[in-house]
Amino acid sequence: MNLLIKSATIIDPSSPFHNKKQDILIENGKISKISKLLDNPNNYKEITFENLHVSQxxxxxxxxxxxxxxxxxxxxxxxxxxxxxxxxxxxxxxxxxxxxxxxxxxxxxxxxxxxxxxxxxxxxxxxxxxxxxxxxxxxxxxxxxxxxxxxxxxxxxxxxxxxxxxxxxxxxxxxxxxxxxxxxxxxxxxxxxxxxxxxxxxxxxxxxxxxxxxxxxxxxxxxxxxxxxxxxxxxxxxxxxxxxxxxxxxxxxxxxxxxxxxxxxxxxxxxxxxxxxxxxxxxxxxxxxxxxxxxxxxxxxxxxxxxxxxxxxxxxxxxxxxxxxxxxxxxxxxxxxxxxxxxxxxxxxxxxxxxxxGVKSSPINENEEACLTLFNPDFEYEFSINNIYSTSKNSIFLGKRLKGKAYGIISNNKII
Missing domain, CATH: 3.20.20.140 (Metal-dependent hydrolases)
Known part of the structure; x- marks a missing residue:
């Protein structure tokens, strides 16, 4: 899996890039480069989202x-x-x-x-x-x-x-x-x-x-x-x-x-x-x-x-x-x-x-495995049945106002 994540604010206290907005290059499931601005000469798939944040x-x-x-x-x-x-x-x-x-x-x-x-x-x-x-x-x-x-x-x-x-x-x-x-x-x-x-x-x-x-x-x-x-x-x-x-x-x-x-x-x-x-x-x-x-x-x-x-x-x-x-x-x-x-x-x-x-941690750093969560901490919405992916719908938060939403994950060499 090869990807370029653009303009992501990194939230990871164990990373030297903590609280910085960076581009993250992922090649073969590993983070190969993190920098303020990265080119994409190999035409990898680019990931851009509004107010994108990334954590472990x-x-x-x-x-x-x-x-x-x-x-x-x-x-x-x-x-x-x-x-x-x-x-x-x-x-x-x-x-x-x-x-x-x-x-x-x-x-x-x-x-x-x-x-x-x-x-x-x-x-x-x-x-x-x-x-x-x-x-x-x-x-x-x-x-x-x-x-x-x-x-x-x-x-x-x-x-x-x-x-x-x-x-x-x-x-x-x-x-x-x-x-x-x-x-x-x-x-x-x-x-x-x-x-x-x-x-x-x-x-x-x-x-x-x-x-x-x-x-x-x-x-x-x-x-x-x-x-x-x-x-x-x-x-x-x-x-x-x-x-x-x-x-x-x-x-x-x-x-x-x-x-x-x-x-x-x-x-x-x-x-x-x-x-x-x-x-x-x-x-x-x-x-x-x-x-x-x-x-x-x-x-x-x-x-x-x-x-x-x-x-x-x-x-x-x-x-x-x-x-x-x-x-x-x-x-x-x-x-x-x-x-x-x-x-x-x-x-x-x-x-x-x-x-x-006892589960392996992967800090957000170069040469580390790409095990990432992508999210927007400022997105506000009312939690409804349409936000539920589970087969059962028994959510205590139905009808509540929430702030922050996950875009998905990059893990095990896959992207969801």
């Missing part, structure tokens, strides 16, 4: 595709196309398939479905067998087959001893363990954040305490065992405080936050729109402010879309019976670009997640 390729650490088992929600092929059009050059795919991806062959199947795609696919293996929180799955075998981390997606590890053993065992092969932050004995069958709105609307609440208790427990376990822990999708002010303290004490812990928890509050529940039913739930404005502060000061390392397609039969139903989850790949950048500094947002989508999950 974005990586989303929590994406669900239905395949295998729930193809009506999303196939891997269409999911990867959606990711590419939304600006993502890599995604980590959760194991919440049917059957659960808890063994070597399941991981290999998912990985193989992503071969030859512009967006690289990295499977996450289930931490426990059938994600039942009873017995550890075949972690070592799955890692050898391509799993980059281990998680029972959106299901807490109820058994503290099991998580202790997982953290100890995973150190033998330097694996990353994820633990979903919710104590089910507190959350029980709650639907939304327990607060004024849940009381007003008569919806059973999930207290912030359910998340914070589990995080406190997991951090105590990590302190005891050592190892590497990642806490996905935190949502409360106290969770940020707990993780900040743990990092200060030298624990090897990182965390992520879902895009919608950084932008929306439980005031969204007023219309009983089941697209607002997410896990962890939307919290209060105080929590949102604390999460944004946590991203800005580096306590929160990673931002994810937590993309979770749900078919209409399980989403467009009564609020209490609807499944948790929203799609988010298409809306992530436009939603967050309104509330975060651009450089901070790009770092949380590129170097931070790649370093933590």
């Amino acid at each position: 390729g974005w990586f989303d650490t929590s994406v669900s595709f239905g395949e295998p088992g729930f193809e009506e929600r999303e196939t891997i092929e269409n999911g990867l196309k959606t990711a590419a059009k939304s600006g993502f050059t890599a995604v980590a795919v959760n194991p919440n398939t049917y059957p659960i991806a808890d063994n070597k062959s399941a991981v290999e199947f998912i990985k193989n479905q992503g071969t030859n795609s512009a967006t690289s696919l990295y499977p996450i293996g289930s931490l426990t067998k059938k994600a039942k929180s009873e017995d550890l799955a075949e972690l070592f075998d799955m890692q050898n087959s391509g799993a980059i981390a281990f998680s029972d997606y959106n299901k807490p590890i109820d058994n503290a001893n099991l998580l202790k053993i997982a953290l100890q065992y995973a150190q033998n092969f330097d694996a990353l363990v994820l633990s979903f932050p919710q104590d089910n004995s507190i959350a029980q069958n709650g639907l939304v954040n327990e607060h004024i709105n849940s009381t007003k609307l008569g919806l059973k609440g999930i207290p912030a305490l359910a998340e914070e208790l589990q995080i406190a427990r997991d951090l105590f376990l990590l302190e005891y065992t050592g190892g590497k822990l990642h806490i996905p999708t935190i949502s409360t002010a106290k969770s940020v405080k707990l993780i900040k303290e743990a990092k200060k004490n030298g624990l090897n812990v990182t965390c992520s936050v879902a895009a919608h928890n950084l932008v929306l509050t439980d005031d969204e529940l007023v219309n009983f729109d089941s697209n607002t039913k997410v896990l962890p739930p939307l919290r209060t404005s105080k929590d949102v402010k604390a999460l944004i502060k946590g991203v800005n000061n580096g306590v929160i390392d990673i931002i994810t879309s937590d993309h979770n397609p749900i078919d209409i039969e399980h989403k467009k139903v009564e609020y209490s019976t609807a499944k948790f989850g929203t799609i988010g790949l298409e809306s992530l950048f436009g939603a967050l670009n309104k509330v975060l500094p651009l450089e901070t947002l790009i770092t949380c989508l590129t170097t931070n997640p790649k370093n933590r999950f």
Whole structure:
């Protein structure tokens, strides 16, 4: 693939060209030259867009595709196309398939479905067998087959001893363990954040305490065992405080936050729109402010879309019976670009997640592989059904004003 990108503002703190407007010459999938003005003697295809910005390729650490088992929600092929059009050059795919991806062959199947795609696919293996929180799955075998981390997606590890053993065992092969932050004995069958709105609307609440208790427990376990822990999708002010303290004490812990928890509050529940039913739930404005502060000061390392397609039969139903989850790949950048500094947002989508999950980073520099996201940070629009590429349309951001849009990606010697 040979291309010439014209007049692109480079956003990459690890690049000597950071914040500069440059032409970028790509030959055979590699960046061969970066300069203020480049000629095109070989008549390569030229890429020019309004207000073009370029960063390292974005990586989303929590994406669900239905395949295998729930193809009506999303196939891997269409999911990867959606990711590419939304600006993502890599995604980590959760194991919440049917059957659960808890063994070597399941991981290999998912990985193989992503071969030859512009967006690289990295499977996450289930931490426990059938994600039942009873017995550890075949972690070592799955890692050898391509799993980059281990998680029972959106299901807490109820058994503290099991998580202790997982953290100890995973150190033998330097694996990353994820633990979903919710104590089910507190959350029980709650639907939304327990607060004024849940009381007003008569919806059973999930207290912030359910998340914070589990995080406190997991951090105590990590302190005891050592190892590497990642806490996905935190949502409360106290969770940020707990993780900040743990990092200060030298624990090897990182965390992520879902895009919608950084932008929306439980005031969204007023219309009983089941697209607002997410896990962890939307919290209060105080929590949102604390999460944004946590991203800005580096306590929160990673931002994810937590993309979770749900078919209409399980989403467009009564609020209490609807499944948790929203799609988010298409809306992530436009939603967050309104509330975060651009450089901070790009770092949380590129170097931070790649370093933590062991995915190769490609700085924007000469002789580096061309793994790029192309975007316009100033494009404003209303997010509608026409902006959705996913098979399922369950977006929490429908009807919202967004700022910033991906043009596409250059990755794996392909352009989307």
